[in-house]
Amino acid sequence: MFLKHYANCSDRKLIEQLNSNLDYQFFCDIELGFERLTNYKIVSQIRCELAEKLDINSIEKILFNSWKNEIENPNQIVMDATCYESEVRYPSIQKLLWESVHWLYNQLRKTCSILGVKMIRSKYIKWKKRYQGFSKMRRKTKSKRISLTRGLLNLLSKFINFEKELSENHNIEFIALYYKRINTIQRIYKQQKDHFDTGEKIKDRIVSIQKDYIRPIVRGKEVKPVEFGAKVNKVQIDGISFIEHINFNAFHEGNRFIQTVQKAQGLTRKKVKIAGADKIYAANKNRKHCSSKNIETDFIPKGKKPKNHKEKKQLRAIIAKERATRLEGSFGKDKEYYHLRKIKAKTKKNEILWIFFGIHTGNALEIGRRKIAKTAQQVA
Known part of the structure; x- marks a missing residue:
């Protein structure tokens, strides 16, 4: 881990340098000779084990x-x-809602395919095109933002309810990460729905579905x-x-x-x-x-x-x-x-x-x- 930050490089690049740099091998007390390390994920595995302790x-x-x-x-x-x-990425409301919709839609399609259940009608393709068009706009007007946010909230609500229905009616188990992500998306929906309806400030706002622990920190800098x-x-x-x-x-x-x-x-x-x-x-x-x-x-x-x-x-x-x-x-x-x-x-x-x-x-x-x-x- 010291070498990773000293070299300021990715895990894959670190393993490549370790294979070719005798000084790095001497520091790590290993001698590879003509052998080469090929599993660059070992750095991530070591990091995960150290993080727990x-x-x-x-x-x-x-x-x-x-x-x-x-x-x-x-x-x-x-x-x-x-x-x-x-x-x-910078977490605008529309980006956050679309990421939640996109992830949940793909998971529901896979689940329906496994269970042999018909997927709910949602006009997902229509909203995908609308979001892509919105993201390409240089000037995103207030009316466009409100309209898209309302539509994504309704679509996300439909997907959340359908996921609950599938979970209640079918005996199927997922990995822990799936349930954690579902819980995060439900919290995102509740936060953004309350904010959209009342306009009140969101407390403990989630800004990423992958990193639900990240919170916005106001620093007061001119650039950031x-x-x-x-x-x-x-x-x-x-x-x-x-x-x-x-x-x-x-x-x-x-x-x-x-x-x-x-x-x-x-x-x-x-x-x-x-x-x-x-x-x-x-x-x-x-x-x-x-x-x-x-x-x-x-x-x-x-x-x-x-x-x-x-x-x-x-x-x-x-x-x-x-x-x-x-x-x-x-x-x-x-x-x-x-x-x-x-x-x-x-x-x-x-x-x-x-x-x-x-x-x-x-x-x-x-x-x-x-x-x-x-x-x-x-x-x-």
Whole structure:
């Protein structure tokens, strides 16, 4: 898994490189010789097995203990949150409803063929052509969107009722994934039907029938106001990043300040003296916690200026620069070089594992560079 994120490549490409790269074989402690690995799915199988056993907190403690000799300032931390996006298409209402209709229609046709039952009349072909025509429109008017949404909701309702009828009248068993997908489609229909009838905001909105755990996360960025993926609150100790909290639902990172400080102290076994965070963390509760624990921050102070305000201003500038360069720079580095731009895993646990290895691959390489530099200094 380390090599996958280090090489920033697909599973198939990783196996091809492993077959031809002696350095990769040496790293994995294998010697293929003239033999070749042909089952590229072994990478996915290993990922699925590891995902079931992943315990982020306990593993990160082990990693920190291995790296602590290369971490010079364990009592200085910075923190921030980012979103690691999943590979899903942009989820408009019409796309989501059509995917549900299309999948359920194909499943019903297969089921009817097996049972020898006549398929329900639905005018599926007509609605398929209407959706294709709609998707090609450059300007999708409100009336067109409403009309298509109403038709797809009615068609999806007909298919859901027919599927229930088949399940009740015939003794047929499907795999667990089928029942999970049916349940997801039923929830999608209920959410979109209520929204269409009332116009109320959808709570816990499902945006993908394949990844029902993904939720829209409003980030407020100019280019990407909404992102779809896992939101991660990271704490960085002397340039080495650790995962404090990860969730596919939106959360307010400002409420995680105290937990982040506690996470760092649990790893380092030392009291935090300096903590850097942006203004969203600067709530009164967090300020009081820092004052009671004598933790210096880069929060803009309230009230009258203290006597040593010039020195504190300089310290805040240094902390803010550290956060803006090292921590926020690590976000872009993870996404650009360590395979976290778009998470291609298919399940929730696999996505968390994917993010975990992406972040700690970057950490391992940074620790390796520090060890090389230290060795070079000792030799010199």
